[in-house]
Amino acid sequence: MSFRSLSAASALGMTFLAGACGGVDQGARSLAGLPQFCQEVLPRVDAYLSQFEHPSGERYGGTAVIGSIGEMPEGMNALVSSDYTSSQHQSFVNLMTLVDFDPSFQPRPYLAESWEFDQEAHELTFRLRDDVFWHDGTPTTAYDVEFTYLRVTDPETAFPNGAFWTHYVPGRDGVVVVDSLTVRFSVAPHAEFMDPWRTVGIMPVHLLRDIPSPELRQHPYGTRCPVGNGPFVFESHQVDAAWSFVRNPAFPKGLGGPPYLDRYVYRIIPEQTTLLTELLTENIDYLVAPGPDQTPQIEAARMLELRAFPFRSYDLVGWNARRPHLSDARVRQAITLGLNRAEIVQAIRQGYGEVANAGVPPFHWAFLEGIRDSLSYDPTRAAGLLEEAGWVDRDGDGVRENADGSRLEISVKYNLGNQQREDIAQIMQAQLRPLGIAITPQVVEWGTLLNQINTPENRDFDGVVIGWVTEFKIDDHDLFHSEAANQPFGWSGTRDPELDRLIDTLQMVVEREEALPLWRDFQHRLIEVQPYTYLYHLERLAGLNRRLQDVELDARGEWINIKDWWIPADLR
Amino acid sequence: MMTFLIRRLLSAIPLVLGIATIVFFLLSLAPGDAASFLISPNITPEVLEQIRANMGLDQPVHIRYLRWMSAMLRGDFGVSLTRNQPVLDIIAEILPNTLVLSLCAFLLAFAGGILIGVFQAVRHNRPTDGILSVVGLFFYSMPSFWLALMLILVFSLGARNLWGWPIWFPASGMTSVDYPFMSPGEQLRDRAMHLFLPSLSLALVLAAGIARYVRGSMLEVIRQDYIRTARSKGLSEFKVIFKHALRNGLIPVATLFGLYLPFLFSGAVLIETVFAWPGMGRLVVDAIFQRDYPVVMAGTFVFAIMVVAGNLIADVLYAVVDPRIRYE
Numbered sequence: 001m002s003f004r005s006l007s008a009a010s011a012l013g014m015t016f017l018a019g020a021c022g023g024v025d026q027g028a029r030s031l032a033g034l035p036q037f038c039q040e041v042l043p044r045v046d047a048y049l050s051q052f053e054h055p056s057g058e059r060y061g062g063t064a065v066i067g068s069i070g071e072m073p074e075g076m077n078a079l080v081s082s083d084y085t086s087s088q089h090q091s092f093v094n095l096m097t098l099v100d101f102d103p104s105f106q107p108r109p110y111l112a113e114s115w116e117f118d119q120e121a122h123e124l125t126f127r128l129r130d131d132v133f134w135h136d137g138t139p140t141t142a143y144d145v146e147f148t149y150l151r152v153t154d155p156e157t158a159f160p161n162g163a164f165w166t167h168y169v170p171g172r173d174g175v176v177v178v179d180s181l182t183v184r185f186s187v188a189p190h191a192e193f194m195d196p197w198r199t200v201g202i203m204p205v206h207l208l209r210d211i212p213s214p215e216l217r218q219h220p221y222g223t224r225c226p227v228g229n230g231p232f233v234f235e236s237h238q239v240d241a242a243w244s245f246v247r248n249p250a251f252p253k254g255l256g257g258p259p260y261l262d263r264y265v266y267r268i269i270p271e272q273t274t275l276l277t278e279l280l281t282e283n284i285d286y287l288v289a290p291g292p293d294q295t296p297q298i299e300a301a302r303m304l305e306l307r308a309f310p311f312r313s314y315d316l317v318g319w320n321a322r323r324p325h326l327s328d329a330r331v332r333q334a335i336t337l338g339l340n341r342a343e344i345v346q347a348i349r350q351g352y353g354e355v356a357n358a359g360v361p362p363f364h365w366a367f368l369e370g371i372r373d374s375l376s377y378d379p380t381r382a383a384g385l386l387e388e389a390g391w392v393d394r395d396g397d398g399v400r401e402n403a404d405g406s407r408l409e410i411s412v413k414y415n416l417g418n419q420q421r422e423d424i425a426q427i428m429q430a431q432l433r434p435l436g437i438a439i440t441p442q443v444v445e446w447g448t449l450l451n452q453i454n455t456p457e458n459r460d461f462d463g464v465v466i467g468w469v470t471e472f473k474i475d476d477h478d479l480f481h482s483e484a485a486n487q488p489f490g491w492s493g494t495r496d497p498e499l500d501r502l503i504d505t506l507q508m509v510v511e512r513e514e515a516l517p518l519w520r521d522f523q524h525r526l527i528e529v530q531p532y533t534y535l536y537h538l539e540r541l542a543g544l545n546r547r548l549q550d551v552e553l554d555a556r557g558e559w560i561n562i563k564d565w566w567i568p569a570d571l572r
Numbered sequence: 573m574m575t576f577l578i579r580r581l582l583s584a585i586p587l588v589l590g591i592a593t594i595v596f597f598l599l600s601l602a603p604g605d606a607a608s609f610l611i612s613p614n615i616t617p618e619v620l621e622q623i624r625a626n627m628g629l630d631q632p633v634h635i636r637y638l639r640w641m642s643a644m645l646r647g648d649f650g651v652s653l654t655r656n657q658p659v660l661d662i663i664a665e666i667l668p669n670t671l672v673l674s675l676c677a678f679l680l681a682f683a684g685g686i687l688i689g690v691f692q693a694v695r696h697n698r699p700t701d702g703i704l705s706v707v708g709l710f711f712y713s714m715p716s717f718w719l720a721l722m723l724i725l726v727f728s729l730g731a732r733n734l735w736g737w738p739i740w741f742p743a744s745g746m747t748s749v750d751y752p753f754m755s756p757g758e759q760l761r762d763r764a765m766h767l768f769l770p771s772l773s774l775a776l777v778l779a780a781g782i783a784r785y786v787r788g789s790m791l792e793v794i795r796q797d798y799i800r801t802a803r804s805k806g807l808s809e810f811k812v813i814f815k816h817a818l819r820n821g822l823i824p825v826a827t828l829f830g831l832y833l834p835f836l837f838s839g840a841v842l843i844e845t846v847f848a849w850p851g852m853g854r855l856v857v858d859a860i861f862q863r864d865y866p867v868v869m870a871g872t873f874v875f876a877i878m879v880v881a882g883n884l885i886a887d888v889l890y891a892v893v894d895p896r897i898r899y900e
Contacts, residue, residue, distance in 0.1 A: 033664065065749050073654050080656075082610050158622035161614035214626045218651045239655065239665050240850035240858075241745065265749045269848040273721055277729045277743040447863055450611065451603035468613065478613045487617050 029235075038225035041136060041207060045227055045234075048137035052249035055258055062567035063263040064548055066558075067275050067284035071240055071268050077222030078201035079151050079208075082160035084469060084557075085288075087199060092559040093245060093264065094228035095201030098126055098145065099194060101556050105365070105472055107194045110255070111140065111202060111229075119189045119510070126197075128181040131252040134204050134229045142183035147205035149175045149185070156213035163475060164196035166507070189510045192473035199471065202229070231259045231563035242267045251563070259563035279304065279543050286551070287543035288558060291420075292350035298543040309553045310363045311540035313469040314356045315421075317412065317428070317533040318453070318491040320461050325408055330389040332530040335410075336375045337382035338435045344427055345536045348420050352541060356534035358523040360474055363555055365512055366519040374527050382435055393436045400436035409438040413453075414465040415446040421465040424535065454488040464491065467538075472555075477503050480531055492531030499525055547571035573891065577884065584880040588873065589641075595872045596640065599865050600633045606653035606863045627653050640869060649873075650866035654859070659870045662855065667874065669746060670851035673774070673840060676767055678832070680775035681782060686818075686825065688779065689786025693821075694813060696791060704783070712780035717842035720773040724846070727769060741769045744848035770847040774840060782828060790821040822893050830886025834879040 029046055031039045054060070072086040076094045081087055091097050098112040107115075112126040132140040152159040153170035168174055169186040176184045187193055207227060211219050221227070226234045232245035243266040251258045267284060269275045276294050279287040280301055290298060290306075298306045319326050319335075326332060345353045354362055357371045386392075391400040391408050400408040412428060414421035425441035432439050444452065452460040477484060481503050484490040502522040509515040542553055547568065552561040607623045624630045628639070643650060649659040688704060695701045711719070724743045731740035742748065746766050751759060793799065794817050802812045841853030856871035858864075891897045 033661070063749055071655070074656060077656075082612060082615065155618065155622055156626075158619050158626055160610055160612065160619060160623070162616045162619040163614040217623075217626060218656045220657070223655065223657055238850060239657070239662055240854060241848070242749075244749075263749075267745065267749070267848070268850075269744045270854070271744075271846045271848065274724060274744045274846055274848060277724055280729055281732050281740070281743065283742060283744075283748075445861070447602065447604040447608065447861060450608050454608060454611070471614070475613065478616070488620065489611070489613055 034224060035220040037220050041227055042225050044136040048133075049135065049233060049249060054247065054249050054262075058569065059260045059566040061260075061262050061569065062572035063265060064261050064286065064562075064565055064567065065265045065267060065284045066286045066288060067267045067269050067278055068288040069268070069270050069272065069275065072243065072266070073223075074217070075223035075237065075243075076201075076226030076228060076234065077216065077219070078203055079148070079157055079159060080217040080222070088557045088559045089243075089266070090201035090228075091199065092230070092557070092562055093232045094226055094230045094234055095203070096132065096140070096228075096230050097199065097201055098128075098197040100560070101198055101472070103552075103554060103556075105363075105556070107198065112197070115194075117189075117193070122186055122188055123184055124187050124193065125178070125182065125184040128183070129252060129254065130181055131254060132229050133250055134206070135227050135233045135248060135250075136207075138204065138206050139180075140202065140204075140229045141180045142177045143180070144202050144205045145183045146175050146177050147209060148200065148203045151203070151208075151213060151216065152200060154213045157216055158214075161196075161199070163478070164200070166190075167193070188508075190508050191506060191510060191515060193510070195471060195473035204229075232264055235263070240268055256563060260566035261562075264562065276543070279545070282545060285545040285548045286558075290541050290543045292348070292352050292541065294543070295350060295352075295541065303546055305544045305546050307542045307544060307551075307553055308352050308539045309542070310361060310555050311538050312361055312471070312555050313467055313540075314359060314361070314537045315424070315465070315467040315535045316356070317424075317535065318464045318466055319531060319533070320459055320463070320491060320493065321531065322459060322493045323462055325402070325406060325410065326462060328389045329528065329530050330385040331391065331408075332533070333375065333528075334382040334385040334389070334435070335432065335437065336530060336533040337378045337385070338432050338437065339428060339533065340377040340431055341535055342377065344424060347427065348423055349536065349538070352539040353536035354539070356537045358526045358534060359468065359470060359476060359479075360519065360523060361470065361537050361555065364472070364474070366474065366516065368520050368523045370520075371523050371527065375530075379435060386435070386437075391436070398433070398436060399438045407438065408436060409440065410462045411440045411442045412463040412465060413442045413444050413449055413461050415449050416443050417446075424465050453491055456486045456488065456490070459491070459493075461491075463533075475503075475507060477507070480526070480529075494529060494531045496525070496529050499529060573888075577888075580884055580887070581880075584877075588876040588880065591876045592644075592869060592873055593637070593641075596637050596865065596869060597633070599860070599863070599868055600636075602863060604863055605629045606865075609654075609862060629653075636865075640866070644869070644873070649870040652859075652864055652867045654862045654864045655867070659866045662867065663852075663870055663874065666850055666852055666855050669849060670840065670844075670853070672767065673770055673844075673849060673851060674833075676771035677774035677778065677840075680771055681778035681832075682825070682829070684775065685779035685782025686786050686822070688783040690790055690813060690818060690821070692783065692787040693790035693794060694809075705787075708780040708783050710780075711776045712784070714777065715842075716773055716777050717846055719776060720770070720843055720846040723769050723773055742766050743769070746849065770843050770849050773843050773847075778832060782825065785824050785828060786821060789824050790817060793817045793821045819893055823890065826886050826889035826893055829889060830882045833882030833885065834875060 029042060031042060068085065070085060072089060073083065074081040074086045076090055078090045078095060081090060096111040098110065099107040100110045102108045111128060111132060113129045114127045116125045128142055134140055150171065151157050153165050167188040167190040174186045178184055204227060208221060223237055231248050231251045233248045235244040235246050237243045245264045247258050247262055249258050269278060272291055275287055276290060276297060278284045295306055298304050319332050321327050341355045345351060345355060357374045360367045386400060390402050393399065394401045412425045414425050429439040429441055452458060453464050478487060478489045480494045480499050482495040482500050485493045485495055502518055502525060506515060506518050506522060509518065544551060549566050550564050606627060607620055607629060610623065628636065640650065651658050652662060655662060692701045692704050727741045728743040731737040742765060748762050751762055754762060799812060799817055802816045840851060841857045844851040844854040852871060852874065856868060859867035859871065
């Protein structure tokens, strides 16, 4: 009896506690505790959008839930944003970019209905749509574009992707508002000059004009009360838990009209096993980037679909060519030849990837088909190169030495908690041992590792297993140009006049046909210099519930057509 | 008693400030800073330097410390360098989540642990005592994150997808995505369902330890003369155990209370990660890895206060369970 009473009491206590924190309705727009800025703007959003009828029809309705491991730290603030997920939400969910890319990666109209590039006059002119409104009812105009440009080129803003604007004239001299829907930029002709406008979401001047540039990063607009003009309206954000958005009923009909989904929720679940469980139990509809080891479970589930698509990222081993035993390109080439990278793709990525020889991804127009088989696994050639470079096993202990008796011992660092990179380092150790190269895998905490590889005065590493995500506009200046050798990302310390010339020239060639031979030379030269052992281009994975219809996935990202996603009525 | 409490609270102030100072300088010794995590070929060195300046990281460590300390004494914990929100706002949002989880786990652990410990003491050397001891040791020696994953596989994935149980528990989060559209009753149920697995994961490990302490303590108590006297007076076994023996048997549990309370705020990080529970432990550990020192400092401050409060509560509980203890 007493045992039962106590259990009942504890259950009651639990219920009480559960209720204690249930006071705030998550969905209702509660302004309590929000900064003054948010208390002013959010009611305006609600008042404006309440005028619109929500569309009805077979496809309209339902909530889609995406689960991913990471928070969006900069939220919807495109002026300070650097992470992929935030950028995707800005471009396709809450904000609008001037243009977006079609499936063949060509720019097409979005917020801008047309554009014109005058090469002679160095002028790029955009004409904006006249039917796009911010979610508080203010029209989106050329002044918003001008404001965005002025802020991203203002050094005090510290816009992370500053390299976008290398060939644009920064500040007021670089932009003119011709009329309320026309804006003109001064820009030197250069490769992929439209690419920044695919990425940078246009921001509202009427809300942010008075905010000093250095304060933009921490302004509540980004994470507490963003007011966009895209297909989804910000609803709420719980730190480390979720972002939710609702349909923008005023989204222009000319761009397809309001999205089909009523709501879209982005949930942050930091543990991969839990994420998979939530997908399998249908608590989330879409698992972003499951691990290759999780694919069998997704494929086995009747209601789920596994999708793989080429992506803009690649994994690599970066070599510190300042170290004496790695300074000879033949040694670096031998290491790459001695690695069975096809086997690594199979073992680490379960085949979801393609062996890489340069940073240009296979779907990119500049990709060179002819280099697919370069530096394929060839231990005999690798041994020959090492001998040619003077590395021979002189004492018969299985490790090569040079004429000075220095052993070919190389440490390969990777970040703590990254199982794939740990496996890569260990496979390297096993595969290169027969060649007489002694690899020592070394795990380092992520922040410490970045410090060790990025600090020009330090560079405390031989090799590092790491990855890059590229844009469609590929610019390896900060990786391999001589000018970058003493900059943070000049890990290899490469100083090669031919690479410098190609990097400099490639950035200024506007026509792709003209650039192609240069890209071919660049990729061939990269194979010769071998600053990295490129491992593979990733195929990104997605676990999808079949109830979510018409989801397009490709190198442009995961959210590219979220406004077209829909859920059949009987599955909502 | 009141004088004692005030004296203890006052003496805690330099302690908390001292802890905060040590943590600040230890953190500054760690390589890298919050800006160094922004890695992209598009980020030029000049931009990185400007980001550092905007974050205030371009100042020498002693200047940053003095600024932080003077702001903190005015109640301003600064702005998170990675989450771009005022730290106090983040903590105001996150701390209640941790409190709910911790208090539920605490209640479950102490209620369960005390009852099992008493039961084992009463059934000393019988098969049930042995079985419970083995089971207790099993949970006590189990890493909490592993237990959490097992609970998810059984009570969430298995219960729903494999065995079709009528009740299964959500594997993550504090509420369902449809929570705003639920009735108050459904909202309450939804919260309790989400709370169940994380609090059970925390509580099982703690309860196993508490049960061992209570068992040992009760075994000592029930052999004493006054218990024999109570029985000889003809009192029921229930009254003997719960009215006379348990009060003395709980004295070591008061110590555990003081020890476990801060652990629950800082040590729940793995449980918070596994169950995607947005809590203090996860917040602070992420902040340490990201070198987000304003969040780490504020978190340290909260944890230090919890340690002091836990010890203070334990001292008060000593006096409650043991009338011989009087504080001057």
